[in-house]
Amino acid sequence: MAAREHRTVLREEAAALLAPAPGRRVLDGTVGGGGHAETLLERGAEVIGLDRDEAALAAARARLSRFGEKFTAVHANFRDARRTLDALGEGAMDGALVDLGVSSFQLDDEARGFSFSRPGPLDMRMDRSAGEPLSAWLDRVEETELERVLRVFGEERFARPIARAIVRARQAGALPDTAALAKVVTEAIPAAHRGGPIHPATRTFQALRIAVNDELGALEGWLADLPDLVRPGGRAAAIAFHSLEDRPVKRRFAELTKGCICPRALPVCGCGKTAGWRLLTRKAWVPSVAEVARNPRARSARLRCIERL
Ligand SMILES: C[S@@+](CC[C@H](N)C(=O)[O-])C[C@H]1O[C@@H](n2cnc3c(N)ncnc32)[C@H](O)[C@@H]1O
Numbered sequence: 001m002a003a004r005e006h007r008t009v010l011r012e013e014a015a016a017l018l019a020p021a022p023g024r025r026v027l028d029g030t031v032g033g034g035g036h037a038e039t040l041l042e043r044g045a046e047v048i049g050l051d052r053d054e055a056a057l058a059a060a061r062a063r064l065s066r067f068g069e070k071f072t073a074v075h076a077n078f079r080d081a082r083r084t085l086d087a088l089g090e091g092a093m094d095g096a097l098v099d100l101g102v103s104s105f106q107l108d109d110e111a112r113g114f115s116f117s118r119p120g121p122l123d124m125r126m127d128r129s130a131g132e133p134l135s136a137w138l139d140r141v142e143e144t145e146l147e148r149v150l151r152v153f154g155e156e157r158f159a160r161p162i163a164r165a166i167v168r169a170r171q172a173g174a175l176p177d178t179a180a181l182a183k184v185v186t187e188a189i190p191a192a193h194r195g196g197p198i199h200p201a202t203r204t205f206q207a208l209r210i211a212v213n214d215e216l217g218a219l220e221g222w223l224a225d226l227p228d229l230v231r232p233g234g235r236a237a238a239i240a241f242h243s244l245e246d247r248p249v250k251r252r253f254a255e256l257t258k259g260c261i262c263p264r265a266l267p268v269c270g271c272g273k274t275a276g277w278r279l280l281t282r283k284a285w286v287p288s289v290a291e292v293a294r295n296p297r298a299r300s301a302r303l304r305c306i307e308r309l
Pocket residue numbers: 006007008009029030031032033034035036037050051052053056076077078079099100101102103126218219
């Protein structure tokens with residue numbers, strides 16, 4: 001069953017930081033259902049919305065059609081944002097936003113293969129027109145690489161037994177769908193560790209999704225390109241949902257906002273480096289208690305923002 005709605009996370013907060021206004025142009029790299037874009041458009045900004053998922057783009061187009069030419073939807077990966085802007089004849093923007101990960105539309109639609117509670121195909125691609133589905137990836141991945149992916153991208157402490165169980169099940173032809181995968185994962189985890197508030201397969205599914213979509217590679221590409229995406233006076237904001245996403249955002253924002261890097265003992269600066277950006281969120285902004293009560297999926301969100309000087 002596809003979700004009827006995706007609840008936009010940190011909607012007001014992201015809009016406050018991006019300062020939308022008539023004449024300002026924002027690149028929403030993860031337009032999804034269009035929630036953030038809608039708020040930015042309502043406040044007068046023009047928005048170019050990218051998504052690598054055609055179905056998400058169709059939903060955004062429908063929701064935002066009332067804004068006419070103020071909203072442009074493009075099927076693209078935000079790692080290629082600079083190339084996409086070039087193709088549109090656009091220079092640097094006044095704002096750039098990414099709201100990372102998958103949407104409820106994707107998670108709750110078992111046909112997309114993200115769900116561990118209902119059987120679906122082993123796919124997990126956000127962009128079904130590119131790359132390989134999870135089934136193909138699982139067919140060729142070595143057990144040691146699978147274990148590494150589960151440990152690093154899932155922070156899964158039982159990565160080794162889970163990887164072994166998945167490879168065995170795959171060899172036996174016993175992985176027809178996501179429900180079978182979730183069962184294999186659950187049974188590979190010692191019984192004493194299967195309880196708790198989250199499903200035992202959650203970390204494995206997160207890790208596989210990150211690998212299949214090269215999510216961290218895309219984020220690194222966007223972060224590297226920020227100086228070409230945002231003009232002086234413009235702002236860049238990222239909403240991360242776990243530390244693997246938040247850490248690179250924090251590191252890159254710190255790098256861009258850091259001035260002189262000379263040792264303190266030097267009486268005068270010799271490096272000549274000046275900060276090209278300033279941090280607008282000294283600590284990451286997090287959702288209010290009320291937002292988490294309304295939308296438990298928001299609980300791990302972290303919003304950071306910088307402004308180009
Ligand atoms: C959390 S949802 C965004 C929700 C949106 N901000 C809203 O308020 O409705 C993330 C969206 O980003 C898309 N996405 C994830 N990684 C992407 C990437 N590298 N390039 C483009 N879109 C991406 C997903 O397909 C999904 O639709």
